[in-house]
Amino acid sequence: MGANSSTAFGVEAGSPDAAEAGVTDLFAVLAYGEISAFYRLAEEAKLSPTLRGKVAVAKMAANEMDHFKTLERALSDRGVDVFDGMAPYVRALDAYHASTDPSTWLESMVKFYVGDGIAADFYTEIADALAPEVAEVVRDVLAETRHSEFVIDEVRTAVEQNRSERDRLTLWGRRLLGEAITQAQYVMAQRDELTDLVLSATGDLNGIATLFERMQDSHAERMRVLGLG
Amino acid sequence: MGANSSTAFGVEAGSPDAAEAGVTDLFAVLAYGEISAFYRLAEEAKLSPTLRGKVAVAKMAANEMDHFKTLERALSDRGVDVFDGMAPYVRALDAYHASTDPSTWLESMVKFYVGDGIAADFYTEIADALAPEVAEVVRDVLAETRHSEFVIDEVRTAVEQNRSERDRLTLWGRRLLGEAITQAQYVMAQRDELTDLVLSATGDLNGIATLFERMQDSHAERMRVLGLG
Numbered sequence: 495m496g497a498n499s500s501t502a503f504g505v506e507a508g509s510p511d512a513a514e515a516g517v518t519d520l521f522a523v524l525a526y527g528e529i530s531a532f533y534r535l536a537e538e539a540k541l542s543p544t545l546r547g548k549v550a551v552a553k554m555a556a557n558e559m560d561h562f563k564t565l566e567r568a569l570s571d572r573g574v575d576v577f578d579g580m581a582p583y584v585r586a587l588d589a590y591h592a593s594t595d596p597s598t599w600l601e602s603m604v605k606f607y608v609g610d611g612i613a614a615d616f617y618t619e620i621a622d623a624l625a626p627e628v629a630e631v632v633r634d635v636l637a638e639t640r641h642s643e644f645v646i647d648e649v650r651t652a653v654e655q656n657r658s659e660r661d662r663l664t665l666w667g668r669r670l671l672g673e674a675i676t677q678a679q680y681v682m683a684q685r686d687e688l689t690d691l692v693l694s695a696t697g698d699l700n701g702i703a704t705l706f707e708r709m710q711d712s713h714a715e716r717m718r719v720l721g722l723g
Numbered sequence: 724m725g726a727n728s729s730t731a732f733g734v735e736a737g738s739p740d741a742a743e744a745g746v747t748d749l750f751a752v753l754a755y756g757e758i759s760a761f762y763r764l765a766e767e768a769k770l771s772p773t774l775r776g777k778v779a780v781a782k783m784a785a786n787e788m789d790h791f792k793t794l795e796r797a798l799s800d801r802g803v804d805v806f807d808g809m810a811p812y813v814r815a816l817d818a819y820h821a822s823t824d825p826s827t828w829l830e831s832m833v834k835f836y837v838g839d840g841i842a843a844d845f846y847t848e849i850a851d852a853l854a855p856e857v858a859e860v861v862r863d864v865l866a867e868t869r870h871s872e873f874v875i876d877e878v879r880t881a882v883e884q885n886r887s888e889r890d891r892l893t894l895w896g897r898r899l900l901g902e903a904i905t906q907a908q909y910v911m912a913q914r915d916e917l918t919d920l921v922l923s924a925t926g927d928l929n930g931i932a933t934l935f936e937r938m939q940d941s942h943a944e945r946m947r948v949l950g951l952g
Contacts, residue, residue: 536766546806549806552762562781
């Protein structure tokens with residue numbers, strides 16, 4: 495769909511202009527991802543049983559804001575206001591978070607680790623198709639946070655001795671993957687320029703299918719790291 | 724009270740050891756101040772009428788976490804675990820926030836600007852009595868955030884044309900000052916080492932009274948900047 499309809503805006507798919515429009519869209523959706531992750535983390539920290547947990551989550555949230563600032567600068571360098579850029583993605587990302595609202599501290603931890611991982615897989619693959627200086631911004635803001643060790647410890651320790659908790663969180667992880675893929679498709683449908691980027695990163699529709707398969711494999715690996723699945 | 728009872732711990736008031744204990748207490752209370760400000764800001768951002776406001780608040784909150792990390796390092800350099808250090812101050816600071824829970828976006832903005840300012844006045848005066856490298860840490864974490872302009876604009880614009888809002892926020896500011904001073908006294912009462920620090924910074928009990936007078940003057944100036952009072 496994207497490759498054709500983007501020409502309706504007078505920008506030919508595959509041209510430098512189209513690629514540039516896709517890049518600002520990519521930066522903008524990532525920026526809104528950071529700000530919504532920030533507020534989700536801050537909200538979910540209430541579920542933490544300890545002050546230590548709350549501090550760890552606050553650091554993770556602050557880290558998301560560092561990434562937001564990087565993207566805000568990158569957009570500003572391209573003459574795009576971050577708020578204008580983010581507007582088309584507010585609904586899809588809010589919907590993802592609303593449909594995966596954790597009800598326990600451990601669900602929140604799994605969501606942070608697994609959800610961030612899925613997003614990182616998706617956008618990093620797209621980044622491969624971009625100019626090196628653009629790809630660097632994307633990789634920079636998606637780099638695994640230094641706080642993942644805390645999350646892994648929290649979850650592994652909790653599920654090691656508790657089979658029913660492990661089963662519950664395994665189902666939760668599966669649901670997160672499903673919702674994330676649904677929302678990724680919805681995000682792409684919002685903007686032809688993003689679809690074009692994904693197509694040029696993956697080759698064609700078969701390539702997109704293969705991308706989603708690779709994402710499922712990485713997801714399974716992350717679940718294993720958490721002691722789940 | 725402090726100067727005498729601290730000797731009960733085998734540390735003579737005025738000795739280098741006593742001063743060092745006061746410094747770690749000061750860092751610890753500031754650290755808990757940062758983490759609780761982080762979560763307060765994240766919570767109050769819900770009151771923001773715009774995404775722009777939420778992003779500004781998220782940046783302010785992330786800034787508090789940078790300060791927290793500075794203090795955590797400074798405590799760790801002194802062999803003190805930040806969580807052990809913060810424990811005695813949790814109740815007093817939580818009580819301050821509970822007693823000054825903003826019910827509107829503008830109350831939240833005034834609290835951020837005025838509350839942070841009062842705390843900065845108080846702790847910066849104490850820092851004057853400390854070794855230069857210690858005072859530098861304190862000044863660093865209390866430096867006015869770069870986001871104050873946003874706060875000033877929000878409040879000034881809102882009260883310029885609205886007399887009843889201005890009156891309401893003026894009373895709110897007065898209440899913040901009262902609660903902050905109550906809690907500062909309560910915090911000092913928790914730890915003799917902190918009281919000793921304040922006494923050595925201010926000279927004597929008269930000095931403390933003068934300190935609180937200076938804090939009231941700065942408070943009045945900040946209220947004027949916001950277009951209040």
